[in-house]
Amino acid sequence: AGTIGGLKYGVAKDVTIHAVKVLNPSGYTSWIVEALDWIAANAIHPAVVSMSLGGSGQSPSYEAGVNACFDAGITVVVAAGNSNDDANNFSPAFVPAAITVASSTDRDERSSFSNYGTAIDIFAPGSDIVSAAHDSVDGSATMSGTSMACPHVSGAAAIILEFQPNYSPGAVLDMMLATAMKDEISDVQGSPNVLLHLDADTFNVTTTTTPFPGDTGFGFYVLDGPCVSDPSTGCATSDNFPGEYGNMTSCTLMPAPSGILRIEAFETEAQYDKLTIGGTDYTGDLAAVASVQGTRLGGAIRWSSDNSVRKTGWKICNYNPNNAPSTTTTTTTTDTPYNGEGFTFQVTGPCGLDASGCATSDNYPDPYGVSTTCTLVPVPSGGKLHIVDFSTEARYDKLTVEGIEVSGGMDDVGNAGLQDITITQPISWSADYSMSGTGWKICNVDPSGGSTTATTTSTTTTVTTTTTTTT
Numbered sequence: 001a002g003t004i005g006g007l008k009y010g011v012a013k014d015v016t017i018h019a020v021k022v023l024n025p026s027g028y029t030s031w032i033v034e035a036l037d038w039i040a041a042n043a044i045h046p047a048v049v050s051m052s053l054g055g056s057g058q059s060p061s062y063e064a065g066v067n068a069c070f071d072a073g074i075t076v077v078v079a080a081g082n083s084n085d086d087a088n089n090f091s092p093a094f095v096p097a098a099i100t101v102a103s104s105t106d107r108d109e110r111s112s113f114s115n116y117g118t119a120i121d122i123f124a125p126g127s128d129i130v131s132a133a134h135d136s137v138d139g140s141a142t143m144s145g146t147s148m149a150c151p152h153v154s155g156a157a158a159i160i161l162e163f164q165p166n167y168s169p170g171a172v173l174d175m176m177l178a179t180a181m182k183d184e185i186s187d188v189q190g191s192p193n194v195l196l197h198l199d200a201d202t203f204n205v206t207t208t209t210t211p212f213p214g215d216t217g218f219g220f221y222v223l224d225g226p227c228v229s230d231p232s233t234g235c236a237t238s239d240n241f242p243g244e245y246g247n248m249t250s251c252t253l254m255p256a257p258s259g260i261l262r263i264e265a266f267e268t269e270a271q272y273d274k275l276t277i278g279g280t281d282y283t284g285d286l287a288a289v290a291s292v293q294g295t296r297l298g299g300a301i302r303w304s305s306d307n308s309v310r311k312t313g314w315k316i317c318n319y320n321p322n323n324a325p326s327t328t329t330t331t332t333t334t335d336t337p338y339n340g341e342g343f344t345f346q347v348t349g350p351c352g353l354d355a356s357g358c359a360t361s362d363n364y365p366d367p368y369g370v371s372t373t374c375t376l377v378p379v380p381s382g383g384k385l386h387i388v389d390f391s392t393e394a395r396y397d398k399l400t401v402e403g404i405e406v407s408g409g410m411d412d413v414g415n416a417g418l419q420d421i422t423i424t425q426p427i428s429w430s431a432d433y434s435m436s437g438t439g440w441k442i443c444n445v446d447p448s449g450g451s452t453t454a455t456t457t458s459t460t461t462t463v464t465t466t467t468t469t470t471t
Helices: 029-042 060-071 146-163 169-179 200-204 286-292 410-416
Strands: 048-051 075-079 099-104 122-125 129-132 140-143 219-224 228-230 235-237 250-256 260-267 274-277 280-282 301-304 313-319 327-335 344-348 373-379 384-391 398-401 404-406 427-430 439-445 455-463
Touching: 029 048, 029 060, 048 146, 060 075, 075 146, 075 169, 099 146, 099 169, 122 146, 129 146, 146 169, 169 250, 219 228, 219 235, 219 313, 250 313, 260 286, 274 286, 280 286, 373 439, 384 410, 404 410
Parallel strands: 048 075, 075 099, 099 122
Antiparallel strands: 129 140, 219 250, 228 235, 235 313, 250 301, 260 313, 274 280, 274 301, 327 455, 344 373, 373 427, 384 439, 398 404, 398 427
16 A cells, blocks of 8 residues: 555555455455455446455456456456466466566566566566555555565556546556566566556646647657657658658557547558557558447557568547547448358347347447447357457457457457357357447357358448648
8 A cells, every 4th residue: 555655655646545455364265356346336436456465276256356347447456476486377367357467676677586477467666665564654664575566556557547537447558558668677487578667758648638739639649669640630650651661660659638540541561560459450451440440549559560561551540539530331241141040149238130140249330339248148059159250359348158258350269269169158248448349240050051151241441531721
């Protein structure tokens, strides 16, 4: 608590801290999970949960508790653990929805005790940390552990939410990663090499009370790299646009404030030169980014190019949601019978059914709504799942099939092994508070009918922009 918000040692000195007791001095997992459920239901928003605790193993109960807070829009920050081991083997450190913090030293080394690995999201100071002592009103104590690193990140999350109170947990993490120091830590043992770093300039660009200093009031700040922001239009471009961008370039953009994304030009080397929006990498041409056209901007946007082929790059714009240009979508659909007559879904929630009995996300093929959920019961059970189309915000907007969560694009569907899986239980869908994609279309196919090829959809999106010049 002293590191999060103490008057002398606190990262975020103006926060309000609420103690939720779960240890005495140790405790049961059920106590901790019940506390998380209580926070999810009762927290005053915006809110951050800081958890300097944990144990060995992957606990489904911990994951459910963290996910409850995440789904309620509450950022959860957890300690990686002090066993010099893979954090994926510990709870709640393994939980993807949590921000898992490893410890670094004042020499920018991984602390010798700190857990590590792919479950780590960020490093923060955790060795020989001075903070408030518990046994007096003005004393101090020096301690080491990922329990000391965790509250540094919790305080940083609180500062971000002070400036962007509507940020989702994913957007909070995106902001941290966008401003973090890269490749500073030695001996990361397979962890992401990012070190917590916030400064005043970060929050000069994210305030929600001051419009972007341009003609439209909406735009992008370039946090690093050679990309170009045009305050007169609220748009940003790759370096040299519309000429070819450079090799081995990278940049980070932060929308200010969060508006509607319009991609007016996009031409990059497929697979290699990437614009990362909402955690998903986009490469190729305009068709490749059709799923994010017209979506609400959330966290940072990142660009990177490799050392080979160069293209003309991209132009993206941040528009006021009340004054965004129209997007015209033309959809051509070719139906191939899949012999699934009589196989369909019973839908609870805003998801839809089309004439063929296939189910879709709400508004499909337009972007689905935020904070939505629905349940699909296969009728009858035992059919084969055919996923016709799939585009959701990676990591956060999830379809759960037979206990397997999938998000992202069609490649992620393939990697999860869901295509043609037998459906024996209800399918659930949940979208979080921030970005949305075009969603999904799935079919329940009669397993005796042979081919599961159902519907192929191609979409062409045209963006019309009107520019007004005042003299």
